[in-house]
Amino acid sequence: MSASPMNVGIIGCGVISTAYIRGAARSRHILVKSVADIREEAARSQASAMGVGYATIDEMLADPSIEIVINLTIPNAHAEVSTRILEAGKHVYSEKPLTVSVEEAQNLLQLAAKRGLRVGCAPDTFLGASHQACKVLLDDRRIGTVLGGSASFLSRGMEAWHPNPDFFFKSGGGPVLDLGPYYITVLVNLLGPIRLVTATASTGYLTRRIGSGDRAGEDIAVETPTSYSALLIFESGARFSLDASWDVWKHQRSPIEIYGTEGSLLVPDPNFFGDEPKVSERGGDWQAVDISAFAFGERNRTLRTGREVADHRSIGVVDMALAIRQGRPHRANGDLALHVLDVLLAIGRSAAESRVIEIGSSCDRPLPVSTGSSEAVFEVINQTHSGKVA
Ligand SMILES: NC(=O)c1ccc[n+]([C@@H]2O[C@H](COP(=O)([O-])OP(=O)(O)OC[C@H]3O[C@@H](n4cnc5c(N)ncnc54)[C@H](O)[C@@H]3O)[C@@H](O)[C@H]2O)c1
Known part of the structure; x- marks a missing residue:
């Protein structure tokens, strides 16, 4: 190389x-x-x-x-x-x-x-320590066969901090297309492709006021739904509920919960790379999952709230650059992104047309990232393709 x-x-x-x-x-x-x-x-x-x-x-x-x-x-x-x-x-x-x-x-x-x-x-957060540890845990069948779960991303909108938030509230925006890629990509990486969706949607506020930058105080018209509830059926048969909203001030929902025949898994926020998952086996107490052997879990950024997070955005590009040199598939790839987009748009279409939508596309689960140091981990050529979950 x-x-x-x-x-x-x-x-x-x-x-x-x-x-x-x-x-x-x-x-x-x-x-x-x-x-x-x-x-x-x-x-x-x-x-x-x-x-x-x-x-x-x-x-x-x-x-x-x-x-x-x-x-x-x-x-x-x-x-x-x-x-x-x-x-x-x-x-x-x-x-x-x-x-x-x-x-x-x-x-x-x-x-x-x-x-x-x-x-x-993007997103490439699924390559980080949190979600790679979840992938190994699920593939090792620690919670048995996955039957279902939930995903929630609920908050106020981006107008509070983004200086030009217009695109978030126009066609092509909204919480599903903006934040959904993180959640759906993590779910497809863990569980394989999605077969069917059904959804409803609503718009909480007709205008949004820009909260920062040169245009602070300016109102923008909202032209997209800002709250969605969806049901996702995976090719594996697993059933997930998904709630996405920019109309919520405060809540107590976990980002992603996965329920299996032998236990449950709390999957960390797919916006970041290094939070600890939690697992409960057969109704036992929640146990933190050790992610220290996995790459890209180091906390390297302090959020406005003061919380320290791992943010290794761009590792998808690094993996792609090395994959080109090594002649192997890259993980954050176009087939995965197309399937994720297909699912996200189907959620919008299902809500608009009040009908169940079958997803036309499919994709392979991306290669797992080997354990090891962040600097070296993509240099290891992984020959086995994990493929679709049966
Ligand atoms: N802001 C975030 O926190 C964030 C996080 C994750 C992903 N993203 C994604 O990153 C992308 C950019 O988001 P952003 O927040 O940086 O947006 P932004 O509006 O701050 O920046 C977009 C830039 O693209 C330029 N641009 C627009 N059309 C162009 C064209 N046709 N040719 C060349 N340049 C063009 C604009 O001039 C602008 O500088 C979006 O797809 C968004 O979903 C943003």
Whole structure:
């Protein structure tokens, strides 16, 4: 394997770009060569603030030394920008959701396959210590056969802190498309693909007031439902309830609970990488699951609330870069992202049309991440593909 890092570019220099540039700086396997944005001044200022190169989008796409371009634009621009990246002969790693329609996602994957290029997609939190420990625990059948469970992500909306929160409340936004990728990706990684969904939805508030930045105090119209309740049936037969809302001030629900024939598992918040799962076997007390042998569990970020969390965002890109070099599948891949998007859009469609929706796509469970140190773990070539859960 080449010792030199793979050069990457970033298109989209908004809020999340800082986390990616910092994440890349922690890895010896990728190097952010330049950043670009449709707003050239945003790219110039982020390049100078973070000490990376600046380029126009055209310059970046014409740069032969850049192999992967990370697409951090807003969801409605993902398909167009990712298509341009692939057409320029570069692998693309996109922020979630992959696109805002299944057809766009299918076109993207077909284009990539035709050109022999990779499509990767956030979230990559499922590669972290918390969720990899859960995967091993479930595969070791510590709670027996999984029968069902629940997933909940309930909060106020993003308008309180995001300076430009409009896209969260337009078509292509809402809690299911915005936060659902974390939860559905973790569930598919643990339990395999989803076969059927049914859902209802409502809109709690018709306007939202921006709470920070230059536009603080400005009201924006809400054009998408902001509360959903759904039922998900997995190909394995497991049944999950899912509640997603931006209309909730406070609650006491766990992010994900999984119930099996021999016990129950509390899966940590899929937004982060290093919280401890808890398991109860045959009705016994909750026991913390030791995650110390797994990579990417180190706490490295302090939230506004003062809570210390593990945030290793960008490890999906690192895995993809090494997978390209090693000629193996990458984990946060396009097939997984397409299936997750298919499920998320089906939740919206089911709610809008009051009907049960069968999911057309499927995918393999991603390869597990071996135990070991965060720096080295993707260098281990894992030959066994875990495949679908029967
Ligand atoms: N903000 C977060 O905490 C967060 C967390 C996880 C994932 N994400 C995802 O990351 C993506 C970006 O979110 P953000 O919060 O950084 O948004 P943002 O609005 O802060 O930044 C988006 C950037 O993309 C640029 N852009 C838009 N259209 C473009 C185009 N066609 N070509 C080039 N540049 C274009 C904008 O000028 C802007 O600088 C979204 O998909 C979001 O779902 C955001």
